[in-house]
Amino acid sequence: MSILITSANSAAAYQLKSKLFTGDIILGDYEALPDLMIKSGKMLRLPDPKSASYSHQMLTLCLDKVIDEVYALRDEEASLLREAEQLFFEYGIKIIYGN
Template structure:
C-alpha cells in the first residue's frame, strides 16, 4: 500500500512519515522543492490547489502511483479533496486530515 503525505517541506509531515511503519511512503508538495530533492524518487511535486482541475490531477496522480491513502496538511488541499472524498473512495483511496499542525 502506497501512502502519500503532502506538505513534504514541513516538519510535521516528516514526523508523520517516521511514525508510519510503511516503507511505501511518498512525500509530495505543491510548493517549490529543490530539484535535488525530487530526483531520489520518494519526493514528488504535487499539483497546485489553485488549478481548476486540481482534484482530477490528484486523483490521476494517486492512481498512477498506486496510492491508497493521502495524509493532507495544508488547508487548500484539505478543503478541495474533502469535497471530492466520495470520488476518491470509489477508487479505494482514503483521505486523512493531519492539517492543524501547519
C-alpha cells in the same frame, strides 16, 4: 500499500512519516522542492490547489503512483479533497486530514 503525505516542506510531514509503520511513504508538495529529491523519486511535485482541476489532478497522480492513502496536511488541500472524497473512495483511495 503506498502512502502520500502532502506538505513535504513542513516538519509536520516528516513527523508523520516517522510515526507511520510502513516503508512505502512518498512525500509531496506543490511548493518548491529540491530537484535532487524529485529526480531520486523520494518526493513528488503535487498539483497546485489553486488549479480548477486540482482534485482530478491529484486523483490521476494517485492512480499513476498506485497510492492508497493521502494525508492532506495543508488546509487548502484538505478542503478541496474533502469535496472530492467520494470520488477517491470509489477508486479505493483513503483521504486522511491533518496529522
